[in-house]
Amino acid sequence: MTDDEAETRTFVYSERLAARGELLPGTMAGEYILEAFIAKGGCGAVYSARHIRTGRRAAVKVLNEAVAHSARVLDRFAREIEVLRRISHPNIVEIYEVGELDDHRPFYAMEHLEGQTLDALIKAETRLALRDVLELMEPVCAALGAAHAAGIIHRDVKASNIFICSGQPRTVKLLDFGIAKMMAPEESSTWLTTAGRMPGTPSIMAPEQILGGHIDARVDIYALGVLLHRMLVGRLPFHTHDTDEMVRKHLEETPLPPSVRVPLPPELDAVVLRCMEKQRERRYGSVEELIRALREAIGGPSSVSPGGPDPTQPAVAVYLEVRTRAGADELDEALAVDLGQVLDLAEAHLSRAGFILASITGNEVLGVRLLPGAATEERRERRAALDAAEALHEMLARRPDADARVHVNVCVHADEVQVRPAAQPEITGGALMNAGQWAPAGEVHGVFATPTATAGMTSDDPAEPTPVR
Template identity: 40%
Template sequence: MSSELICETCGLTVPSETAVCPRDGTVVLSSFQPTPPEPKVIVEHPGTEATAITDPLIGLKLGEYELRARIGVGGMGLVYEGIQPLIGKRVAVKVLRPELAHSSEQVARLLAEARAVNAIRHRGIIDIFGFGQLPDGRQYIVMEYLDGQPLDAILAEKGRLPVPEALSLLDEVLAALGAAHGAGVVHRDLKPSNIFLVRQPDGSRYVKLLDFGLAKRGEGPTGRTAQTRTDMVVGTPEYMAPEQARGQSVGPMTDLYAMGVVTFEIVTGRLPFIGSSPVDLLMKHVEARPPRPSEFVPDLPPAVDAFILQMLTKDPETRPNSADPLRQHLSKLRRTLRATRTNPTAPAPVEPAPSKP
């Protein structure tokens, strides 16, 4: 068996004595075996005893918080659980990857994320209340610690959600988005992994929007803003609006398109577009007609089809111009569907798309 290890984040082959991947900062490495629990990994070689590689940040004191475990890996950072030892307060700490420590663009994004969520200040938006720098020069932010599951994990377990549950979840997302849009903030990377269902002590759950690292500040609730670089597309291809894929200006309507894709996925268990490559996927968002959700869930009411498809129109000017009017339409749709369930003999509702304010 080879004495080299494979980075589980980027796939880079690294020497066995290396504890941190030089490309992306991943600390936990394994040979050809499942990843053991954080914060250590057991690496075995023929004829030798197992050795433990420890994350060098575990146990580090950052201000009043001590890092206890690494709990997540993202495109720009590593996320740790931290604790205030005296009072037991738990926090989440996002630390820039080592190779991004000297990237002014990534540092600016981390700071912009902190500023964006503090401009919004809504229960449905992750709270960030600290910003600092590690001894090695990397920046970090301190966030509230959330107990629960991201939506992508829930969909992986259940496939899809019943329509009433899906629309209830969407209502909470739109409430948080309405606050963001009201503060002039466009998220630009809405997807199931950035929608977190927080578990409360009584067993109930509520929604938090995460990761405002790609957020843009506009001129107001319906204002549009140019993307930072027109030669570089940022976002997640599966959920990217046509104008975002083209590198054009973005606005609240851009987030609503992404939520159209997310809602389609929640209700049907699949994405509206599937591509052979990221570029192919972006071209479908730009050019292809989205299928009706009822093509995959035959008993879906036509009004739900119409509601989702209005968010997926190619021209941003034909979508609702912010989350608030869309949430009003959603409230009406939910009332209509409840009335239909109460009176099953009533014809299925078919609601026209709302006119733009």
């Protein structure tokens, strides 16, 4: 490459950064020199940086130029800085320096984190093991405990605001105090949206936060209940993509216990549901009280079978997997509505058909029916499961306003499950639960049935779908 070509390439790169409103490498932010763009949000952009003398790495957050003249945005940015400087805790990001750029935009330099958000972890693993839930919740509650003790309410405790740092031991940081509220009376503490509601994320907000009334630390405890549900189940307690409907659900509906969707000890149901009580007086009084209850629920006698692994029993499963086709990279409203419709229909259909809903995530439903010992009855139950799968497939094929980008696989398989004896048996594991090992990797048209699901059935049996390979 010639010197002219290198200069031209640098110029084009710089133009591209400037067009996007991003700062160029080499820009000074106080004692820090910016090295690379990391991410951009609605109000600020974050850059990797190094201290010009010590070489210490940092992340520098700079207010976006487009909103730098908004008094409300400036107030939020200043609030975030003030909150972070008031709290010193190992699970809250540390502030190194605060200042202004040459164009008078405010910035702050903070510790540089590498890893992933809890939101990314849940999306990758669907739902988390109980020990991982406790290991992540403890530092989050410790951070909130420090904030509450300093008179600060976070108001936006969600998975995307929790960062899991790389390396061992695992370090967890609570992020984004931009809409935090000081508990002490302040003129600026009654910042409402134009709709008259407190700012925040509708899918995690407590009723009093939604209504814009007086709030205290218990709005964070409500959000922790929502977070716990998502970590344990793989999805939020209320499923809708309509904001007004989401608000209504948080104001009026009692969430289903997590154990209705996945096999969990009832003690965990009690923890989640108490966090999400509509009346704040009925929630835990502090994050310390909440984490004690969570430790007891996860480490209690119902969490681990005293006699070793739960006994196995033959069962048949109907497994539904929702896929989005090429061209569905963006989750627009129509696509989101149809995805939710498919999952809701599947849950209701399998529940009515007598299946235990052993696993429900953001794109899967696994219903299990235990099989009797007698061969004739066992075969009859498998046939009934195939019928239920066929009926589900036909119902979904006829659903109103189906989005062409959504494809649904319906599969049937028979194998063993681990069952915890109870009035309502709990499915706690087993080969049948690992759908990734027996469900097809590609799209299925019709119903997929494995040989173990159709064993002993004649080829002209109308209840027997043709297995897809």
